[in-house]
Amino acid sequence: APPLLRLRSGTLIPQLGLGTWPLDDDGAASAVETAVSLGYRHFDTAENYRNERGVGEGLRRSGLDRSEAFITTKFNKEWHSVDGVRQTAEASLQRLGTDYIDLLLIHWPNPGQDRYVEAFRGLRAVQDDGLVRAVGVSNFKPAHLQKLRGAGLVPEINQVQLDPYHPRRDVRRANAGLGIVTEAWSPLGRGGKLLSDPVIQGLAGKYGKTPAQIVLRWDIQSGVVTIPKSGNPARMAQNLDIFDIELEPADMAALDGLEGDEQISDSDVFGH
Numbered sequence: 001a002p003p004l005l006r007l008r009s010g011t012l013i014p015q016l017g018l019g020t021w022p023l024d025d026d027g028a029a030s031a032v033e034t035a036v037s038l039g040y041r042h043f044d045t046a047e048n049y050r051n052e053r054g055v056g057e058g059l060r061r062s063g064l065d066r067s068e069a070f071i072t073t074k075f076n077k078e079w080h081s082v083d084g085v086r087q088t089a090e091a092s093l094q095r096l097g098t099d100y101i102d103l104l105l106i107h108w109p110n111p112g113q114d115r116y117v118e119a120f121r122g123l124r125a126v127q128d129d130g131l132v133r134a135v136g137v138s139n140f141k142p143a144h145l146q147k148l149r150g151a152g153l154v155p156e157i158n159q160v161q162l163d164p165y166h167p168r169r170d171v172r173r174a175n176a177g178l179g180i181v182t183e184a185w186s187p188l189g190r191g192g193k194l195l196s197d198p199v200i201q202g203l204a205g206k207y208g209k210t211p212a213q214i215v216l217r218w219d220i221q222s223g224v225v226t227i228p229k230s231g232n233p234a235r236m237a238q239n240l241d242i243f244d245i246e247l248e249p250a251d252m253a254a255l256d257g258l259e260g261d262e263q264i265s266d267s268d269v270f271g272h
């Protein structure tokens with residue numbers, strides 16, 4: 001089973017979870033139900049994915065006790081105010097069919113509007129009231145984190161696009177300096193050319209694993225929380241089956257040194 005990391009609030013997060021974008025409600029319900037039977041306990045959704053109802057439905061169908069599940073969701077930019085965050089948190093709770101959220105994230109900083117400081121104050125308020133266990137951000141760059149820090153606010157998690165071709169060294173350094181846990185979305189490079197990289201394929205052969213498993217193991221050993229998406233039961237099982245190997249330091253260094261395209265699109269910080 002994935003190890004648990006302790007966030008600043010004391011909340012424990014399973015270091016590997018199931019990504020659910022772009023599954024619809026039906027796809028998410030069946031993926032989550034299957035994932036629970038395979039051993040997944042952490043599920044990542046968002047208002048923007050329009051599948052929170054499906055995630056909640058899958059959890060109920062699985063029979064898993066609520067206290068055994070870890071649910072992350074995120075809210076859109078129209079809720080970037082103290083009152084707005086309370087409204088969106090309550091709406092997410094209703095769609096998920098639960099009475100608390102384990103981790104609620106600001107989905108994008110939307111730097112043009114610069115209301116993310118107010119949004120974070122709203123997160124603190126719903127955390128104080130027990131609607132939300134842990135609070136964080138997504139797609140924040142170091143400058144956005146510094147602005148929050150200047151207001152005396154520090155997220156527990158920053159979830160960003162991260163894989164060996166997008167190592168996000170500046171973001172990881174800024175997170176570490178502030179005690180923020182880094183979480184990787186699209187850790188498998190969205191199923192693209194990353195998984196046919198010759199270095200990764202070589203390591204897959206050496207350890208008797210698939211390229212996806214090598215990449216996820218790199219996340220785990222880097223201290224990064226990772227949420228590979230799959231709607232396919234065999235690949236879901238594969239992505240969880242990474243706790244019986246340990247990459248040697250030289251192999252971690254080889255993955256750290258992969259040259260990729262570090263460009264991250266503006267839509268990631270502005271939202272859709």
Ligand code: A2P
Nearest residue numbers: 186187188189190191212228229230231232235
């Ligand atoms: P599928 O859902 O059919 O399994 P990311 O999490 O980086 O966005 O990647 C998700 C993409 O990678 C999806 O297209 C998913 O397809 C695919 N994928 C998930 N797990 C694996 C795996 N173990 N090997 C290859 N492709 C995978």
